[in-house]
Every structure is written in structure tokens, then in C-alpha cells.
Amino acid sequence: MAPMADLIKRNKKLDIDPNPKKVEGTTSSTEPPSPAKDIAAERANTKWGLKEMHEFLEGGEAKSTEILRLYQSIERDPTLQTRPEHFDLTQKEERQLVAERINQMTKYIEIESYAKFRRRLQLMTVIDPSMGIRILVNLGLFVNCIKGNGTQKQYDFWAKKKEAGHLKQLYGCFGMTELGHGSNVAGCETTAIFDEATDEFIIDTPHIGATKWWIGGAAHSATHTVCYARLIVKDIDYGVKTFVVPLRDSQHNLLPGIAVGDIGAKMGRQGVDNGWIQFTEVRIPRFFMLQRWCKVSRQGNVTLPPLEQLSYISLLEGRVGMAADSYRIGARYTTIALRYAVGRRQFNRDGGEEETQLVNYPLHQRRLFPYLALTYAAAVGTDRLEVEHNQLLANLDKGLATNDKLLLKNTINATKSMFVDSGSLKSTLTWDASDLIAECRQACGGHGYSSYNSFGKTWSDWSVQTTWEGDNNVLAMSAGKTIIKTVQQVLNGRKLKDSSLEFLNDAPTLAKAKKAVIRIREHVDDPDRVLKAVSALIAKFAVDLIPVSHTSMDSIGPQRVILSKLRCHHYLLETFIQRLNDQVKAKSPIREPLEKLLRLYYVSNILSPFIGEFLRFGVVSPKTAIYINATYPQQLCTEVRPFVIGLTDSFEQPDNFIHSLIGKYNGDIYNNYLSAVKTINNPLKTKAPYSETFEAMLNRPSLEERQRFERSKEVEEILSK
Amino acid sequence: MAPMADLIKRNKKLDIDPNPKKVEGTTSSTEPPSPAKDIAAERANTKWGLKEMHEFLEGGEAKSTEILRLYQSIERDPTLQTRPEHFDLTQKEERQLVAERINQMTKYIEIESYAKFRRRLQLMTVIDPSMGIRILVNLGLFVNCIKGNGTQKQYDFWAKKKEAGHLKQLYGCFGMTELGHGSNVAGCETTAIFDEATDEFIIDTPHIGATKWWIGGAAHSATHTVCYARLIVKDIDYGVKTFVVPLRDSQHNLLPGIAVGDIGAKMGRQGVDNGWIQFTEVRIPRFFMLQRWCKVSRQGNVTLPPLEQLSYISLLEGRVGMAADSYRIGARYTTIALRYAVGRRQFNRDGGEEETQLVNYPLHQRRLFPYLALTYAAAVGTDRLEVEHNQLLANLDKGLATNDKLLLKNTINATKSMFVDSGSLKSTLTWDASDLIAECRQACGGHGYSSYNSFGKTWSDWSVQTTWEGDNNVLAMSAGKTIIKTVQQVLNGRKLKDSSLEFLNDAPTLAKAKKAVIRIREHVDDPDRVLKAVSALIAKFAVDLIPVSHTSMDSIGPQRVILSKLRCHHYLLETFIQRLNDQVKAKSPIREPLEKLLRLYYVSNILSPFIGEFLRFGVVSPKTAIYINATYPQQLCTEVRPFVIGLTDSFEQPDNFIHSLIGKYNGDIYNNYLSAVKTINNPLKTKAPYSETFEAMLNRPSLEERQRFERSKEVEEILSK
Known part of the structure; x- marks a missing residue:
């Protein structure tokens, strides 16, 4: 919009422009815009080496170089790279893409250092946050929770022997938040009651408010969860502790007592299968409890060592x-x-x-x-x-x-x-x-x-x-x-x-x-x-x-x-x-x-x-x-x-990585934009799938005809008698 | 998340809680949350009549009553009403729904006062902005532009005789914005050159920057557009004026010289078929120009009366x-x-x-x-x-x-x-x-x-x-x-x-x-x-x-x-x-x-x-x-x-109208929410369509096996010789 007050004023003065602009030829003589030239001109004036500035930004030469190599690796990888048409994906398609990318990422985790993989993951998270969070739920939350709350042996078992650390065999989710409890974790109401008779914990969702909610990966992917639940031993509530609870068997089928569902459409991160979980008398062996800090003995004695606070470091x-x-x-x-x-x-x-x-x-x-x-x-x-x-x-x-x-x-x-x-x-x-x-x-x-x-x-x-x-x-x-x-x-x-x-x-x-x-x-x-x-x-x-x-x-x-x-x-x-x-x-x-x-x-x-x-x-x-x-x-x-x-x-x-048609390096804004739009949305399709509805509407008979002419003067005469 | 500093401190003090909370029974004795009760209790304390306050808000009794009746009408109408599953619609499905709703709205425009219809449209726009804008592009922009810039006869012809005012026969879009010109309308570069020989204007897009862009309805719906273009007569540029230009024939097929495409995915309003338009030597009769203010005679004389500024009122x-x-x-x-x-x-x-x-x-x-x-x-x-x-x-x-x-x-x-x-x-x-x-x-x-x-x-x-x-x-x-x-x-x-x-x-x-x-x-x-x-x-x-x-x-x-x-x-x-x-x-x-x-x-x-x-x-x-x-x-x-x-x-x-599971009047937040989530996302579907990819990943063979064991010690011995 133009500032209208201006236009009003300007036009008032003009009426008929005394100095009209002469144009030549049958079409306008205007030049097309040239944004690339403007950007290139300013770029030519940059007086420093980009690498030096990048090293300042990233904190040093090594990290800067690693990041630049990773950008290149991601750009070249046909599964990990971005494409403009990705912005057209439906939720289903996005989840398919994310699953393929996770699969591709597991190839790297097996062959590069963990630090480098984490950096790759960090960069990928910027361009595909759904994929990022799905891997991070397993590595950053599930595995880290086991590391922070479990003993070294427990960590070695779940993360290494069972290969959860490589997204292999197991895939864990993080069962903390409940429908009625977000920020107040200490208020979680899922229970883990110790059954001394069988040496098991019974994991249970007492009511709707304790339904685990928003659990990333629960809907379709996770084989296990760490479950935040109130430890109850001999009728004493020891507060919220953590337990590994299997959700799916090795055939990826849900276990009995586990009710799980997709929480459905979200504002964003549609590529994540966030789910809800309800446990009904789910029994797990005592040794599935993470007991780096808190231990329950065979006889139901509970010990809480002084350093438990460190468990929150994860x-x-x-x-x-x-x-x-x-x-x-x-x-x-x-x-x-x-x-x-x-x-x-x-x-x-x-x-x-x-x-x-x-x-x-x-x-x-x-x-x-x-x-x-x-x-x-x-x-x-x-x-x-x-x-x-x-x-x-x-x-x-x-x-x-x-x-x-x-x-x-x-x-x-x-x-x-x-x-x-x-x-x-x-x-x-x-x-x-x-x-x-x-x-x-x-x-x-x-x-x-x-x-x-x-x-x-x-x-x-x-x-x-x-x-x-x-x-x-x-x-x-x-x-x-x-x-x-x-x-x-x-x-x-x-x-x-x-x-x-x-x-x-x-x-x-x-x-x-x-x-x-x-x-x-x-x-x-x-x-x-x-x-x-x-x-x-x-x-x-x-x-x-x-x-x-x-x-x-x-x-x-x-x-x-x-x-x-x-x-x-x-x-x-x-x-x-x-x-x-x-x-x-x-x-x-x-x-x-x-x-x-x-x-x-x-x-x-x-x-x-x-x-x-x-x-x-x-x-x-x-x-x-x-x-x-x-x-x-x-x-x-x-x-x-x-x-x-x-x-x-x-x-x-x-x-x-920029992944934006108007933000590309070459600055050729309009051509980049129009050509991609044309490629993705074929202009040959001039009619929409709903065109029939729409055309029928435009060409509908008159209101009178659709009313069978039964409100006409003629009918009035008949029906008034 | 709990405030962690708190937790650390609290746990430090506790070690083992000297007064643990006793719980009874095999499951926790906690009560489910009862938000509905809390809301109802506060509601019972409201000391004024809602209608009185509503009348204050809406400016008077008549408007308030009309709005309440319209809320009811919309809620009862099976096409116009909202449903939670609408949040799961893909772009295609949303456009289908919007087309059906537009069709339904045309039934009301024929039988109620225009003021009431506009109020209905205003309310519908809050719950379905895509539908709202698609109708408004025709009524508020196309028809209004004709009203503001055209003569009474021109308005009568396009809006009434041709029934664009009832979304019938014609459906207009608003060809103002160009790829290179948004706010600066006066800078538009599409040209309308008067050809005295044939008494026509030639509408033309001189270059990519002048491509009409973001035009709501252009991609698949519009039969006509008002086109903002530079009026050029005898090589003199008179600035931007408005012209009615047909885009599609009565069979809803694109006319020659008109190139149109869908601009594709958008941040929001996915239900709108925004499009781009390029005109290549499209000829329209002189009388398709809107000439309430500016007139071009048969001989190419241009008159610009003093009140043209009023054209912007629309x-x-x-x-x-x-x-x-x-x-x-x-x-x-x-x-x-x-x-x-x-x-x-x-x-x-x-x-x-x-x-x-x-x-x-x-x-x-x-x-x-x-x-x-x-x-x-x-x-x-x-x-x-x-x-x-x-x-x-x-x-x-x-x-x-x-x-x-x-x-x-x-x-x-x-x-x-x-x-x-x-x-x-x-x-x-x-x-x-x-x-x-x-x-x-x-x-x-x-x-x-x-x-x-x-x-x-x-x-x-x-x-x-x-x-x-x-x-x-x-x-x-x-x-x-x-x-x-x-x-x-x-x-x-x-x-x-x-x-x-x-x-x-x-x-x-x-x-x-x-x-x-x-x-x-x-x-x-x-x-x-x-x-x-x-x-x-x-x-x-x-x-x-x-x-x-x-x-x-x-x-x-x-x-x-x-x-x-x-x-x-x-x-x-x-x-x-x-x-x-x-x-x-x-x-x-x-x-x-x-x-x-x-x-x-x-x-x-x-x-x-x-x-x-x-x-x-x-x-x-x-x-x-x-x-x-x-x-x-x-x-x-x-x-x-x-x-x-x-x-x-x-x-x-x-x-x-609220159209939000946690915002419903009865306040039964958790039940409203979970039951709809379960209805929309059937928990029987425990496996996602991509599950095969995912399960194959989890159950992939070892890295060594996938490498055909060709990096083993044994191979090293062989290949090092």
C-alpha cells in the first residue's frame, strides 16, 4: 500500500501531469529489477576474510572448520539435504521424510566421533527440528536420563549392550510430562508401587490427569520409555523417581497394559510422533528402576544418597x-x-x-x-x-x-x-x-x-x-x-x-x-x-x-x-x-x-x-x-x-542450510523464487480438485428457479385464495 | 520443568523425608483434577447479566442480538460449523472445505440483507480466515474497486447484471501487488497501452518484476481480475489506473495470453488459492477500463477529474x-x-x-x-x-x-x-x-x-x-x-x-x-x-x-x-x-x-x-x-x-466459535481434550505408515556385517601382505 494521505495530496496537485513521463515502444521501457547486482556490489566491499570472522563466531579454528565441513556433508547427502518442495509436505509425508533421515543419521553415528555426530545433529536440528528432536529424545533425554539416574552398569546395558546409544535395537522416549503436570515434575501422579511378593514395580496411571502426554516418539516409534513415577514402597511415597518401562516388543507391537495414542496435529514439529501413554498395572522387574541415587532393596528398604541432586544435571x-x-x-x-x-x-x-x-x-x-x-x-x-x-x-x-x-x-x-x-x-x-x-x-x-x-x-x-x-x-x-x-x-x-x-x-x-x-x-x-x-x-x-x-x-x-x-x-x-x-x-x-x-x-x-x-x-x-x-x-x-x-x-x-528462496547467496531473488514456485506447482494444472464445486456454484440456476418458482406472483394469487 | 535450583535445595535438606506421605491401596490415592468445578464456581459469582455487557462491547442491543443469532446460525449449519478434525486437514482438503463453505455462504447472500451477510462473513472470517478472505477478495476488493473506480453503469453491469456481487457467474480477484512491488502501488509496472486503431487496451507484463503476485483467487477460482496497470496513451504514462481483465472463459478455462500459477505453500491461509499472473499482449475493449475518475476517449484524450483521490476510499x-x-x-x-x-x-x-x-x-x-x-x-x-x-x-x-x-x-x-x-x-x-x-x-x-x-x-x-x-x-x-x-x-x-x-x-x-x-x-x-x-x-x-x-x-x-x-x-x-x-x-x-x-x-x-x-x-x-x-x-x-x-x-x-478443546465453556479441559484426540487419532493404529523403515533401522545388521566384514583383522592380514 502506498501512504494514502500522500497519494491524495499528490494527485490533488497533479490533476493532469504537466510533465508526463514519455515511454517508448509498445511495452513499457522499464528495466527488470536486479537484486543480485546490488548484493554482489556490497559483497565486493567486504574487507575481511569470512573464515576469520566465522572463527570468532564459533569460538575457534577447529570448531569453525568442523562446522563448515559438516555443512558440506549435509548439503551433499541426498537424504539429509533440504529442498524447496519440503515446504509442501503433509504431516504424513513429513514423518516419512523424518524417518528416512533418522535412518540416514544412524549411519553417521556408527562411523564418526560422538562429539562430531552431536555437532551434525545440532546443525540438522536447525533445518529439520522434527528430526532433531526425535533423535534427541532418544539420545539426549532417554539415554542421558539413564546416564544421570542409572548406575554405570545400567547405562552400559541399555545404551551400549542394547545399543540405544546408536538408535539400534531400542529406541527410548522420555515419559515425564503428564496431561495435568508440566512444569511441576515433582507433582507427577503416575505410580510405581513395589510388590515385595514378586520383586516387581507396578507402574500405573491412576486417572486421566496422570496420562503421560506430549511424549515424543511414544505414538509409533519408541520401544521403551523412562517413566517418571512416584516410588511407593510399603505405602510410603518417596516422590518421583525414574524407571525403564518397555512399551513395545521386539516385533514393535504394543505390550499389554500399555495404551498409547498419537496426540495428533500440532502447531509445529509435525514430523514428531508425540503420543500419550496410560499404564494399567504394568509390571517391571525391580532392576529396571534407575538406581544410581535411590535404591530399593529386595526387602523394600529405600536408600536416598546425598548426591541425588546431580541427577538433574542431565x-x-x-x-x-x-x-x-x-x-x-x-x-x-x-x-x-x-x-x-x-x-x-x-x-x-x-x-x-x-x-x-x-x-x-x-x-x-x-x-x-x-x-x-x-x-x-x-x-x-x-x-x-x-x-x-x-x-x-x-x-x-x-x-x-x-x-x-x-x-x-x-x-x-x-x-x-x-x-x-x-x-x-x-x-x-x-x-x-x-x-x-x-x-x-x-x-x-x-x-x-x-x-x-x-x-x-x-x-x-x-x-x-x-x-x-x-x-x-x-x-x-x-x-x-x-x-x-x-x-x-x-x-x-x-x-x-x-x-x-x-x-x-x-x-x-x-x-x-x-x-x-x-x-x-x-x-x-x-x-x-x-x-x-x-x-x-x-x-x-x-x-x-x-x-x-x-x-x-x-x-x-x-x-x-x-x-x-x-x-x-x-x-x-x-x-x-x-x-x-x-x-x-x-x-x-x-x-x-x-x-x-x-x-x-x-x-x-x-x-x-x-x-x-x-x-x-x-x-x-x-x-x-x-x-x-x-x-x-x-x-x-x-x-x-x-x-x-x-x-x-x-x-x-x-x-x-538457509533453505529460503529469497535468501539465497546469489541474491537473484525474483528468479530463484518464481522458478521454484513454477517447478513445485505445475502451471499446467489450471483447475483445482474442487473446481467442480466451484464452477457449479458460479453457474447455479437463479434463486427463483431453485425455489421452484413457488414464491412468484402467480403462486401468490393461487395460494391467497 | 521444576525450578531446578529449588529441587536441588529441597532434596539436599530431605535426604530421607522424615515425614513421608502415607498412601493407601495398591494405586495412588490421588484425586483426578477437576477444572470444570473451578470454572463453574467462579462463573457462579458473576454479578452481571452477560447480555448487558455484550451490548456494551458490541455497541448496542441490535448489533449484539444480531451477532448472537449469527453465532447460532453458524453453529447449526453443518457446512459452516467448526470441528476439531479440521485442524488435521491438508492444504488440498482445506481448499475443498473452503470451496464448500463459499458455496454455502452464497445461499445466505441471496436471502439476507447485505449488512447482515457482511456481519456473517465477518464472524466466519474469525473461524475460517481462508474462506473469509476468498469471499472478501471478490466482494471487498474486486467489487469495491469497481464501485470506487467505475461509473455507476460499470458497477451495475459487473456487480449486478453479471452478478459478481452474489458470487455468481463471475468471481473477481484483485490484481494489484506485483512480485517487485508491494507497498508502492504507484510503482506498479504492468502496462495498459491504448491502441487507437482497435479501440483496445493492451495489458502486458513487461518483465518478471511486474508479475502479479499473491493474487488471492487467481490460481484456480477467478474469472476476472481488476488489474492495476500504468495507463499509457500515445507514449505518455498517466500512472496506475484500473482495468477489468477476464482471466477465464465461461468454461473456466484460461484465456490465451494469460499465464497463471499457484504460488503454492504459505505460512497460513492455506485454503486460499493465491496465484501469480503474467499478461502477454492481452487485449481488452476500452470500456473495460474503470472510468469513474479517469476517462480515455475514442481519440485517446485523457481526462483526470479532481476527485480521483476518493477512489482510494475503497x-x-x-x-x-x-x-x-x-x-x-x-x-x-x-x-x-x-x-x-x-x-x-x-x-x-x-x-x-x-x-x-x-x-x-x-x-x-x-x-x-x-x-x-x-x-x-x-x-x-x-x-x-x-x-x-x-x-x-x-x-x-x-x-x-x-x-x-x-x-x-x-x-x-x-x-x-x-x-x-x-x-x-x-x-x-x-x-x-x-x-x-x-x-x-x-x-x-x-x-x-x-x-x-x-x-x-x-x-x-x-x-x-x-x-x-x-x-x-x-x-x-x-x-x-x-x-x-x-x-x-x-x-x-x-x-x-x-x-x-x-x-x-x-x-x-x-x-x-x-x-x-x-x-x-x-x-x-x-x-x-x-x-x-x-x-x-x-x-x-x-x-x-x-x-x-x-x-x-x-x-x-x-x-x-x-x-x-x-x-x-x-x-x-x-x-x-x-x-x-x-x-x-x-x-x-x-x-x-x-x-x-x-x-x-x-x-x-x-x-x-x-x-x-x-x-x-x-x-x-x-x-x-x-x-x-x-x-x-x-x-x-x-x-x-x-x-x-x-x-x-x-x-x-x-x-x-472458540474452536479450542481446552477453551470450551464447560471447562472440562482434560476430558474434552483426550476424548477428541482419541476420536481423531484412532489408537488402534499403533504402527505408522513409515514403520517399516523405522523397524528395519532398529533391527539393522551390525556395521561389520554391512561392511561385509572386509575391515576385519583377518582381512587386514590378507590385504597387508
């Missing part, structure tokens, strides 16, 4: 992964939207011959560039999270293997901060990614609405990331709560050690400071000062909440969510600054664009959106706040503008 | 409709999410027997109640917009029929403010509705992700509302621009008349005022004062932007969007206050809840989100700002809490 992996997914999704969609913004022209701004590139409109910059900057921050931040998580798991394994009590104690400290960090990064970044996809979609206008440009499917597939494996609000409230409690501990004199939250050791000083951390414009340009401002805000905010937190944690739920978001950004900002200092040489050509992105990141993603809080707690002075909100973000956008093609190219995501 | 109808749609969508999704929030329990807050209802968590209230309040404001605001739009059209028809120059002049004034109002309401409210659906989805957790609860399909279908018939950002910038220009005119001494923007006549005074409008807490409780504060902010903001606007309107794009949002809220707030004063008696039982909602609306949707601007321009004092942001919204939520079931019941949307 839940971290999913969150760490989802934070990293957010970076890759951000990279994919900012690439599409910014290539389109450079290639697409709309309205004539300066009265010149050509229309203006979308990317040159300040509003368009303000919509997209902050997300680009956020994606860079998320790249380095989530890489650090992954590294710290791996370190934690290694320490835990080492501590348990050597029974090193000190190491275990330190690991528990690190685990606590990892719960905060993974929780706040997972929730903040999956929310942001969801908004990012939607905004990028809108920034591509109508073409963003075509399935072949991939926004719709990704948004719908993505959306569940804000809900599962820790509902974002619940996770964020939990992270916020820990921050408040931690600040209180520090105020009470207990300093933090072995924790990523050690910056909170300064909370007493920061909270007391009267002077604003950011008082003049120049302060906004100093990343270290901004980081300090975020620390100060977290400290002051937490201190302010301590009194209420004693009486009602629930009443400050909204504030705890804000704290969690601030914690996420502190983590990203700290990492961005540090890596820029440590890894990028002073004269490197990637330094300038990164410094500009860093500023744009914290101004548009931290200072500006949380300005109300920064002002309320006096961390930013009111005058600087106006600068931050009104003029500075646009100035930073203008500075970033020349680099956008280079910055998105640096993500190095190939066309197969 | 575009307003869609915007007015989409603003109203936003209200109904808001009503539908807040109803679902709040019923679920009352019925669903999660975590035990107070140590009692039962878990806490979601709706009692302050965070949950803060997430949903502001949207409920916004929906109420949108109801009254969009009803007013509809009334004013109808008035405008009536005046225009009257003015043209009687050639009343004064009336036409006044109508043009009103048209200008209607462009601002419809543009700012359409953009603001369709954005808000999009966020509302997504937030309500998340507030229903995993169950929000099931298709049968309707969030996913609606969000995807809805999403295009932010893009089409005026991209939201373009519309909002246009509205913002008019506001700035209008304020400038007023400053120059030209007062507004016959305009809904007359409040801007106070701009000079408001902009000069030094004292904040809202200075103390009590001021926040005064709706009239808050309305004045919004006026003051708009005035000050606009005055501040005037200098830059002279040099570069584009550079203030982001600020113009904010102005447009403020204009929308001014409109809604003004209407809400006025109708509450005029239509609700002092002692009416609906007054108390409405007064509370009104406050919650403006605090959480205006004062709080725009607090940065209110502070920057000194309209709200900093101390009051803290109150507005920190404590007051929660207090208002607590006040609204007891009314939420009554307030959502008052929307009076029946189950058929």
Missing part, C-alpha cells in the same frame, strides 16, 4: 543446546532478511531513477540491525556456555570416578550457576529468536509469508522452544530467584567461589553506590562501563527485592523474569567484550565491525529496552537515557549499515 | 474490518487462556492440599489481564470506527448523488482522518493481536502447542494481517506523518474541522505546557487526565519532530510509528471513557468491572509501555513513573482477578 544439556540453536536461527533469519533488504527496492526516496533499497530506510535498520548484533553476541555467549557445560560434565565424571569430594563440591557450586546461566540464556534467547523470526518475516513483507522462504514453518517449529524443557517463565523465575538469594548470601558475607556469578561478590558495593554508572554520553561508548552498569542494576534490583522475597516469592514473579533477562545479557556482554579483547588483534579487519556491533548490541538490546529499570535504580542518568533511546541507536545503525552483507555472509550458512 | 473497508477482527480474535484467545488459567493448577504455593490455579500467580495475571483489558478497549474502539466508516460512505454516496460540493468537501476532511484512524488502529491492533495470540499460547504451556487448541493455525493465518492491505509499518508511518503535518497546520493557525483529529486543535497549548500532566498517584486514577496526557504527548512529540520532518521524513520513521500507536490508543481510550459515561448507568453491575478494566487498559497498554516517551517529554513525572511501572499494574490485576470468568463469558463466543 536436564541442562537440552537448555544449553537450545541457547545455541537460538544463535543459529538468528544467523539464518537475519541473513535472509538482510539479503532481501539489500536486494529489494521500494518507493523513491530522493527523486532519483531507482527506488530505494529497503535497507537504507532508518526504520528498516532499526528493525533488523539490533537483531544482527544480538545474534553476534549470542554466538560467542552460547559457545562459552557450551564450553562451560562440557567442563562441568567432565569434572563430574572425574569426581565420581575418583570419588574426589572437593571436586564434587566445587562441581555442585558450578552446577548451581550453570542452572542459572543455562536457564536465563535458554529462556531469554529462545524468546528473542521467536521475535526475531517474526520481525524478519514482516521485514520481508508478503514474500515472508510464502512457505518457500521458510519463516512460517520455522516459527511454528521453533515456538515450542519457549515452552518445553523448562517453560521460559518458570526457568526465568527460577534463575531470578537464585540471583536474589545469592545477592542476599553475599550481603550476609558468604562470597561466591567456582561460580560464573562471582561478579555478584561486588553486589554490596554496587548496590550502595549513589552515583549513576552512566552519566554522560561518552560512558555509553565504554563497554566495560556498560557491563558494570548491568552488574549494578542486577545488584540494586536484587537488593530491592530481598525484603518482599521473604514474604512472597510469587508476588515478584515479573521482576524475577527481568532479572533473568539481565543476567543473560550480562553473560553475553561479558563474553563479547572478553573475546574481542583476547581473540581479535588490534589491526584485524574484523575489529572495526565487531566493535560497532558490540555497541549496537548493548545499546539496543540492554540499555534501551531496560531503560525504565536503569533509570529507576539510578544506574543511568536521565539525560543520558534520552540519548540512549532517541538518537544513539540510529547513529549506530548507520555505522553498521555498510557491513551488513559481510556480517551475514560471515555466518557462512550455505543455501541448503 | 481501500479503507479492509482496514476497518481488520481492526474489528483484532477485537474478536483477542476475545477468543483471552477466553481460552483465562479459562485454562482458572482450570489449570500448578505447583503448591501455600503448602495446602491442592496445587495453585495458574490465574492466581501474579506473573500469569501480568501476562494475560492487560490483554483482556486491551480487548475490551478494542471492542468499543473498533465499533466506533465501523460506525464512522459507514457514515463516511453514506455521506460520500449522498454527496455524489446530489452533487453537494460542501458535503463532498467535508467528506474529504473526514476521509483524511479516517485514513489516519483506520491505519493506526489496523496496524496497532493487528500487531497487538499477533502478540496476544502468541502470549496466550505460551500461557497454556504445552497444551497451547496442540493444533486442537487452535493457537497455531490462528497465529499463522493471522500473521499476514500485519502485512497486507497496508503493511503495518508503512501504514503507521503514514499515519504518523499526517499527525506531524496536522500539528504543524494547527500551529500555523489552520484549525481542524469535521475530523476525528480535532483534539489536535489544542496542540499549541498542550505542547507549550511545562507542568507534567500526571504528577501524583491520584492523577493516574483519572481517565480524563490520562487521555489529556496522551494528547499532550502526541502534541509534544509531533512538535519535536517538525523540524526534522522538513529535511527527512524517512529519518524519523521509527518515531512516526510510535505516534501512530499513540493515536490508536488515544482513539480507544477516548471511546472507552465516553461510552462508559454515556451508556452505563451509575448503578449498573457492569460499571465496577469496566472501570477497573479501563484503568488496567491505560496503565498497562499506554502509560507503562510508552513511559520512556512520557518521561522524555515531561508529561508524566518521574516519581509517578515508578509507581506506574512497578506497583500499580499488579494492584490493578489483583482488582480485576475476581471478574475474569465473567468478563470472558461476556464475549458470548460459543464453543463452535
